[in-house]
Amino acid sequence: MTEPIIVVGHRNPDNDSISSAVAYAHLKNILDSTQHYAPYRLGPLPPESEYLLNRFNIPIPQILTHVHSRVLDVMTPQPLQVLDTDTMRQAAELLKARAIRTLVVSGKDGLYRGIIDTQTFANLYLAELDEVEPTTATRFTTLARPISDFLVSDVPILEPDDLLSEAREKVLASSLRQAVVLDAARRCVGIVTRTDLARTPRRRVILVDHNEVSQAVNGILEAEVVEVVDHHRIGDIQTHLPIPFINLPLGSTASIVTTEFQRYAVPLEEHPTIAALLLSALLTDTVLLKSPTTTARDRELAALLARAASLDIETFGRELLEARFSGQDGSVESIVLADSKEFVLGDTGFVISQYETIDTERILTKQPEILAFLETMVAQRSLEFALLLVTDITREGSQFIVAGKPQLVEHAFNIRLEGASTWVPGILSRKKQVVPRLLG
DSSP, X not given: OOOOEEEEEEESOOHHHHHHHHHHHHXXXXXXXXXXXXXEEESOOOHHHHHHHHHTTOOOOEEOOOOOOBGGGTSEESOOEEETTSBHHHHHHHHHHHTOSEEEEEOTTSOEEEEEEHHHHHHHHHHHXXXXXXXXXXXXXXXHSBGGGGOBOOOXXXXXXXXXXXXXXXXXXXXXXXXXXXXXTSOEEEEEEHHHHTOOOOOEEEEESOOOGGGSOTTGGGSEEEEEEESSOOOSOOOSSOOOEEEOOSSOHHHHHHHXXXXXXXXXXXXXXXXXXHHHHHHHHTTTTTSTTOOHHHHHHHHHHHHHHTOOHHHHXXXXXXXXXXSOOOOHHXXXXXXXXXXXXXXXXXXXXXXXXXXXXXXXXXHHHHHHHHHHHHHHHTOSEEEEEEEETTTTEEEEEEEEOHHHHHHHHTOOOBTTEEEEETOOOIIIIIHHHHHO
16 A cells, blocks of 8 residues: 555644644545545644544544654565475476565464575575586475475564664675565565665655644655645745645634635535534634634634534633643643744754643742753753743733743843743734744
């Protein structure tokens, strides 16, 4: 089966990143029957995303660890196999009839035993020439013996998900010109030659809700980015060829995906669970339509999605908040890393994390531990600073907690931090209200 085109959001995924990947992959599969598009994620599910996927019985996207080229991208799958009890004559006839160099040998249990190849027969023939009086009978006797007597067992062993760069080194270090690929049960699922390893195919990826290398899946520079759908600033992703790059100043990537359903005349009423997923992402990314990133178009799309999904926006919004806050474990790590993004600033960078809540005071009881965590992050990543926004949805503002060089944040917002922290009213959007000031 052809490798699917990967549709994936950013690291430390939020609900918009997860939901947009699922919905856009769904739309692409409707529009393009020649390919398969599969949604993935780069981290744990946000509580509200897990709640929604389970509620609407939508498969949870698999975790994607990297998009480096792998052994399975170049191997010949399901190579011809023989039993170790078959005769050498049967092996020779099969090699000749199929015009191939190698047969994989398995036991009756289906497990890998070794290989038999044309070089094996060449070596046997040369060995007979070394005998004093080689005879035809000798050759017939050899051909009647079982393959198990002549197995080549010192073949490099690979796994399907091994990195191609590491597999190449392993095979080149061997005197053989090939390797076998085994699954976890030690069944052969492929074979790789040095010619195969000379190729480096690129895995195809669609990026949603981001377009910066620092936020993308590991190995993105080795992959082929075939599309981008995003509502953030344009970053540093580069492509070899022109691609569809949809970047609109809307409140969520889900809003853009919804417009794509409209553009291709795919009725969302016929896909109510996807409409609900898109509505959830639009609402969470715009803080229930309160964020300054919210546009008139977002409000229009929210109403359209609510009708398609037969949902009430206010009721659904409350359910999303309940799912989010009931699923938060309240650990310092989850507070800082649940929604964290790194940005480039000259030769260094900075991190902005955002944690939405309806109980800021409870979170601030952990401020000393949070600050220590941020300081460790700054030191380990050589950052200029790390900023956590504890955004209170009901009070409509954010508590700033800063480690590193606080003066950069103080200057950008004309504020004075007390004990590395202060309340800033009206700040709800990292994308529109925070990042532009710090990069400006």
